Amino acid sequence: MNDLDQIAFENAPMGLALTEHRVIRSCNDTFAQMFGYEKSQLLGQSFRVLYGTEQEFHQIRDIGLEPLKKDLPYSDERLIETATGDHVWCRFRARTLTPEDPLARIVLSFTLIDNTPAGPSLTPREREVLTWLSRGRTSKEIAQVLNLSPRTIEDVRARLLRKFKVKNVAVLLARLSGFSAGGPT
Incomplete structure (x- = not known):
């Protein structure tokens, strides 16, 4: 990589990382700063450091594998744990360099949806x-994935709505995404 390429990589307006089997092999300064780390603290670390629990880290593993196996990009939004233990809502995009084994080598980008901890x-x-x-x-689908009853999931949903003082899940997700019914907040 020449000097200009390195400058562009380090200062990209989004966090960039290259992983091998979910281990961070390379990342830019933006990625590290986004989550409150020094780059040296992340290189060689499992992506587990960015998830709240071991269970969450394992459950998220297979999400998006199907498009990656077809050499297509994958995108979603997720909560990422920062170095301080706060959680931030991010837009995440991934493209594998090895469709035959999607997790072997992936290029990832992260963009903060909201710079403040998620409520x-x-x-x-x-x-x-x-x-x-x-x-x-x-x-019902969440209950199946988490091996819980649908009633338990409904109770958690109701608790989330009360915590964020919203009337429904659509408003909750809009608030976490930094948008309201009237547009950007």
Whole structure:
């Protein structure tokens, strides 16, 4: 990489990372700063450091593998844990360099949706449910994935609505994305 390429990579307006089997092999300064780390603290680390729980890290692993296997990009939104333990809502994009083994080598980009921590503090279960809600899953579907009853998921949804003082999940997700019914906030 020449000097100009390196400058562009380090100062890109989004966090960039290259992973091999979910281990961070390269990242730019923007990526590290976004989550409150020095770059040297992340290189060689498992992506696990950016997730609240071991369970969350493992559950998220297979999401998006199908498009990656077809050599297509994958994108979603997710909560990422910062070095201080806060959580920030990010837009995440991925493209594999190895479609035959998608997790072998992936280029990732992250953009903060909101620079402030995502509202009230959340329990690990609330984070899991919110992550699945952001992917458009129903309570029944979330219950199946998490091996819980749909009633338990409904209780967590209701708790999230109360915590964020919103009337429904659409408004909750819009608020977390930094938008309201009237446009950007």
